[in-house]
Amino acid sequence: MKTRFAIPATLLLSLAAPALQAQIPVPPPNAAADTIRKYQSPPQQPKQPFLKSKLFKATVVPAVLIGYGISTINDNGFYSSYDARRDILKTFPGFHTKADDYLQFVPYLELGATVLAGVESRNDQLNLLLVIAKSEAIMLGTVYALKTSTDILRPDGSANNAFPSGHTAQAFLAASIVHTELRDKSQWYGIGAYTIASSVGALRMLNNRHWQSDVFAGAGIGILSAHLAYLTHRNRWGRKPIARDVGLQPFWSPASGAGLTFRWQPKH
Numbered sequence: 297m298k299t300r301f302a303i304p305a306t307l308l309l310s311l312a313a314p315a316l317q318a319q320i321p322v323p324p325p326n327a328a329a330d331t332i333r334k335y336q337s338p339p340q341q342p343k344q345p346f347l348k349s350k351l352f353k354a355t356v357v358p359a360v361l362i363g364y365g366i367s368t369i370n371d372n373g374f375y376s377s378y379d380a381r382r383d384i385l386k387t388f389p390g391f392h393t394k395a396d397d398y399l400q401f402v403p404y405l406e407l408g409a410t411v412l413a414g415v416e417s418r419n420d421q422l423n424l425l426l427v428i429a430k431s432e433a434i435m436l437g438t439v440y441a442l443k444t445s446t447d448i449l450r451p452d453g454s455a456n457n458a459f460p461s462g463h464t465a466q467a468f469l470a471a472s473i474v475h476t477e478l479r480d481k482s483q484w485y486g487i488g489a490y491t492i493a494s495s496v497g498a499l500r501m502l503n504n505r506h507w508q509s510d511v512f513a514g515a516g517i518g519i520l521s522a523h524l525a526y527l528t529h530r531n532r533w534g535r536k537p538i539a540r541d542v543g544l545q546p547f548w549s550p551a552s553g554a555g556l557t558f559r560w561q562p563k564h
Contacts, residue, residue: 333446354523361516365460365509369448377507381451388502396499401468403489404428410478410485427525428473435464435469435521439514452504461506461514467493468518476526493518 346352367373368380411417417424443457450458471493475486496512506514 322499330397350527354527355520358516358520359524361519362513363516365511365513365516367509368512369459369507369509375508377509378467379503380508381504384501385504391502391504392519393499393503395495396503399492399496401470403467403474403493406485406489406492407470407474407477415478415481419477423529424473424477427522427529430529431469431473431522432523434524435465435518438521439465439518442513442517448507448510450505451507454505458507459510459513460517461497461500461510463500464493464497464511464514465518465521467496469522470514470518472519472522476522480487 364373368375368377370376371378407417411421411424419427439460439462442460443462446459447456448458448465449456468490471486471489474489478485493515500506500511501508
């Protein structure tokens with residue numbers, strides 16, 4: 297006679313529980329929600345040294361030019377404005393030309409020609425015009441204020457508004473904009489523009505219209521005006537130019553002949 301033993305199911309489960317717990321991973325308890333750090337200020341970035349800041353890079357060259365110009369006013373400096381005028385009159389007696397009246401705007405013509413030729417500038421056309429307008433306003437206001445306040449006689453004795461040279465300021469302002477807008481394409485654009493601007497300053501002295509001090513200060517003011525315009529410009533009108541969304545394309549077909557198709561690409 298065989299004897300059968302009935303093992304309760306609860307006993308089997310109690311014996312198998314350690315093995316099941318070892319095989320089935322137990323999820324970790326939920327971490328407490330972080331409600332403190334979200335109110336903390338983000339870590340501040342280390343402050344950039346002044347010598348590497350945009351303000352220093354934008355003002356160092358103009359400051360040197362303006363400072364040198366001021367240091368040579370009249371008979372001051374190791375090579376004064378009087379010394380420069382004496383050597384110019386001795387080397388180029390009776391020199392006269394009106395080329396400087398036109399050359400001061402040639403860098404702008406260079407910029408316009410390259411843009412029309414398809415060379416992409418740093419800014420779109422609208423922002424470029426805004427930068428030019430702001431630069432011109434800064435330059436013209438500064439030059440006018442200094443001319444009327446310093447009251448320095450021109451070397452030819454024609455007027456008491458010699459300092460600084462407005463022609464030179466205009467030429468170097470335009471050259472600085474050309475350099476900034478096209479330097480990523482080629483440095484030669486800026487080199488050509490600054491060469492033209494330098495020739496304007498030289499011709500103002502050769503024409504006996506300005507002192508050495510006027511020319512150097514004018515160059516510094518022109519460059520500084522352009523740099524300040526870029527520093528204060530944040531592309532508030534930075535929408536894509538309309539030419540990228542709207543366009544006209546010529547077409548021809550035997551049925552209708554030649555014509556133009558209007559293309560409009562809406563923004564997504």
